[in-house]
Amino acid sequence: GIQVEQSPPDLILQEGANSTLRCNFSDSVNNLQWFHQNPWGQLINLFYIPSGTKQNGRLSATTVATERYSLLYISSSQTTDSGVYFCAVMIQGGSEKLVFGKGTKLTVNP
Amino acid sequence: DSGVTQTPKHLITATGQRVTLRCSPRSGDLSVYWYQQSLDQGLQFLIQYYNGEERAKGNILERFSAQQFPDLHSELNLSSLELGDSALYFCASSLRTGNGYTFGSGTRLTVV
Numbered sequence: 429g430i431q432v433e434q435s436p437p438d439l440i441l442q443e444g445a446n447s448t449l450r451c452n453f454s455d456s457v458n459n460l461q462w463f464h465q466n467p468w469g470q471l472i473n474l475f476y477i478p479s480g481t482k483q484n485g486r487l488s489a490t491t492v493a494t495e496r497y498s499l500l501y502i503s504s505s506q507t508t509d510s511g512v513y514f515c516a517v518m519i520q521g522g523s524e525k526l527v528f529g530k531g532t533k534l535t536v537n538p
Numbered sequence: 539d540s541g542v543t544q545t546p547k548h549l550i551t552a553t554g555q556r557v558t559l560r561c562s563p564r565s566g567d568l569s570v571y572w573y574q575q576s577l578d579q580g581l582q583f584l585i586q587y588y589n590g591e592e593r594a595k596g597n598i599l600e601r602f603s604a605q606q607f608p609d610l611h612s613e614l615n616l617s618s619l620e621l622g623d624s625a626l627y628f629c630a631s632s633l634r635t636g637n638g639y640t641f642g643s644g645t646r647l648t649v650v
Contacts, residue, residue, distance in 0.1 A: 461638055469626055469644055473540070476638030514581065516639075524594050525571070525583035526630075526639060 430455045430519050434529035441505050441536050449500040449532045451515030459518035460491050461526065462500050466511045474500070474513075505536045541565065542642035544629050550648045556617040559645045563610055563631030569593070570612040571632075571639065572604055576625040587612055619649045 431454040441447055451460075462474040475482050475489040477498065482489055486505075491498040502509055512533050516526040541564035551557055563570050572584040583596035587606035598604075601619075606612045616623060626646050630639040 459638070463641070469646065471628060471641040471644070473638060473640055516581075524569070524586055525596055527583070528581040530580055 430457075430517065430527050432515060432517055432527055432529035434513075434515055434532050436532060437530065438533045439535070441534070443505060443507060443536055443538050445505050445536075446501070446503045447505060447534070449502070449513050449515075449534075451498045451500070451517075451529055453496050453498075453515075453517050455496075456520045457493065457496075457517040458520045459526070460493075460498055461516050462489055462498070463514045463516065464509075464511050465514060465531070471514070502534075505534075507536045507538055510534055510536050540640045540642060542567075542629060542631050542640050544627075544642035544645050546645060547643065548646050548648075550650060551619060553619055553621060553649055555619050555649075556615065557619065557647065559614040559616070559627055559629075559647075561612045561614070561629030561631075561642060563612070563629075564640055567631035567633050567640075568610065569632045570606055570610070571630045572598075572612070572614050573628040573630065573641075574625050575628060575644075576622075581628075584614070616647070621649050623647065624649045 433452045464472045479493045486503045488501045512531040514531045516528045543562040568589045584598040586594040604614045626644045628644045630641045
């Protein structure tokens, strides 16, 4: 099946720092989403981005589908950004399930 | 509020028991997906329903079953519960295949 690898697995930042999270996937996809799981367990949809670049406030994401990777940028990080960031993909021509990576655990210290 | 409603938020039950988790999708969404998140397995796809019909099945145990009703809400039934079934169970919905998923806030199941 498709492999979804996220890096780094853990990241510790000071408030105000910038960071880049990476997601590599092993097959062509027709859906890629980034989620943030907050400390209360809620999964928040950040971006639906099968290709191209999108921005939402301090967050932006870029997916290069031809090279099978996606990047999530967090600028001027805040303590509320802490949690686990998941990348999830849906294979082209495959079943309709989203396959999740193992996540990047981000801790932002004040 | 994502628009996907899951109840209950927390559930504690004993081994061998049966529970039902409920999900109401976002208004207009026809697809409902169930996922299990455990510490050792991560987020795993269980099953998908589309407009009342089962559409895709993942690593769902035979002790688990689901259905989607005419009003599009869905229920996940877990029976003969074991300690290892303790997990967060998420429901997600989408309008159609390939669209972005929206997740509910999950049901945290603890089996004691």
